[in-house]
Amino acid sequence: MDAYCVRVDRERGESTRQELADADLVAEDVEIVVEDGSIFIPVVDPAAVPDDYELVERDLPERVRPEMPSDILGYEPSYERLGDVVILDEDNPDRAAEIADAVVDSALPVETVLDRASKIKGETRVRDWNVLVGDSTETVHREYGCEFVLDLAEVYFSPRLATERHRVTELIDPDERVFDMFAGVGPFAIPAAVRGATVVATDINETAIEYLRENAERNGVTDQLTSIAGDVREVTGDYEDWADRIVMNLPHSAEEFLDAAIQIAGEDCLVHYYDIQHEDDPYGPGERAIREAAEPSYEVTIENTRTVRSYAPHEFNVCLDVRLTRQD
Numbered sequence: 395m396d397a398y399c400v401r402v403d404r405e406r407g408e409s410t411r412q413e414l415a416d417a418d419l420v421a422e423d424v425e426i427v428v429e430d431g432s433i434f435i436p437v438v439d440p441a442a443v444p445d446d447y448e449l450v451e452r453d454l455p456e457r458v459r460p461e462m463p464s465d466i467l468g469y470e471p472s473y474e475r476l477g478d479v480v481i482l483d484e485d486n487p488d489r490a491a492e493i494a495d496a497v498v499d500s501a502l503p504v505e506t507v508l509d510r511a512s513k514i515k516g517e518t519r520v521r522d523w524n525v526l527v528g529d530s531t532e533t534v535h536r537e538y539g540c541e542f543v544l545d546l547a548e549v550y551f552s553p554r555l556a557t558e559r560h561r562v563t564e565l566i567d568p569d570e571r572v573f574d575m576f577a578g579v580g581p582f583a584i585p586a587a588v589r590g591a592t593v594v595a596t597d598i599n600e601t602a603i604e605y606l607r608e609n610a611e612r613n614g615v616t617d618q619l620t621s622i623a624g625d626v627r628e629v630t631g632d633y634e635d636w637a638d639r640i641v642m643n644l645p646h647s648a649e650e651f652l653d654a655a656i657q658i659a660g661e662d663c664l665v666h667y668y669d670i671q672h673e674d675d676p677y678g679p680g681e682r683a684i685r686e687a688a689e690p691s692y693e694v695t696i697e698n699t700r701t702v703r704s705y706a707p708h709e710f711n712v713c714l715d716v717r718l719t720r721q722d
């Protein structure tokens with residue numbers, strides 16, 4: 395189709411495209427074309443293009459946008475992606491099936507579509523799934539440069555926590571000793587080891603620990619990571635006074651494990667304590683529980699509080715970053 399475009403030498407192509415994009419002038423429905431050392435960048439409003447650009451009119455191919463589920467459905471469905479799995483949360487089975495069909499027919503690289511069939515439950519925090527498409531619930535998920543293989547029917551995993559995990563990872567120094575008490579398949583523990591830390595990771599779900607070991611191999615950190623399948627309370631005796639940093643990602647029940655955390659905390663230890671609480675007092679219960687468990691042996695300083703995500707109406711998943719400093 396005929397379109398107005400800015401012609402520049404190839405070397406100035408990307409910087410010019412960026413300048414035009416910053417001014418919201420790049421047309422999205424037509425392809426950028428490279429020809430004979432020149433780049434032709436289509437624009438939406440030729441009159442708004444500054445005089446110092448060369449404006450020409452020429453034939454450019456229409457851009458074919460990959461077809462998304464919403465293009466097929468005519469509405470924006472809600473879903474999450476984890477590797478080649480798409481996760482739905484639909485109450486109506488007909489609507490779930492309709493979305494699953496659209497996902498498969500779209501350009502998304504998807505092998506499996508799952509619909510949540512229960513809340514996360516029990517000690518291992520795994521949920522039931524309705525498998526709408528595909529026959530495997532195992533996938534490989536990539537997050538901030540690390541790779542995690544996991545089976546959603548066997549282990550807990552939430553892609554929604556990626557930003558929070560990255561925040562914690564970025565705080566870790568290479569010479570630290572990190573204890574991940576509820577490690578799952580390793581989305582905190584493995585990036586910590588990749589940062590250079592020495593890591594101990596425990597989980598009561600043996601399958602999660604098997605995946606964690608495979609993930610340690612995939613990410614090249616087996617030497618720095620000790621993984622233990624079992625109740626964390628049974629191993630804390632071996633790591634007394636050990637940790638510079640502790641990750642406690644077991645919201646709802648973390649309070650019950652504070653005595654174990656205090657046992658493994660070193661002289662100066664940062665605890666990332668995850669909790670789910672009502673919006674009226676999201677951090678108070680966690681802070682009180684930590685003080686109760688740690689004082690007076692440790693001075694307790696709440697260094698940071700943050701809402702990780704909204705969990706349910708009026709309930710938040712929160713994190714308290716708490717420094718424990720031993721008092722002699």
Ligand SMILES: C[S@@+](CC[C@H](N)C(=O)[O-])C[C@H]1O[C@@H](n2cnc3c(N)ncnc32)[C@H](O)[C@@H]1O
Pocket residue numbers: 517518519550551552555575576577578579580581582596597598599602624625626627643644645
């Ligand atoms: C909310 S998941 C978090 C997993 C992982 N940290 C993540 O972000 O994906 C909590 C994990 O704690 C484990 N868990 C529950 N009770 C435990 C215990 N007493 N000792 C060790 N792990 C436990 C569960 O099996 C589950 O994998």
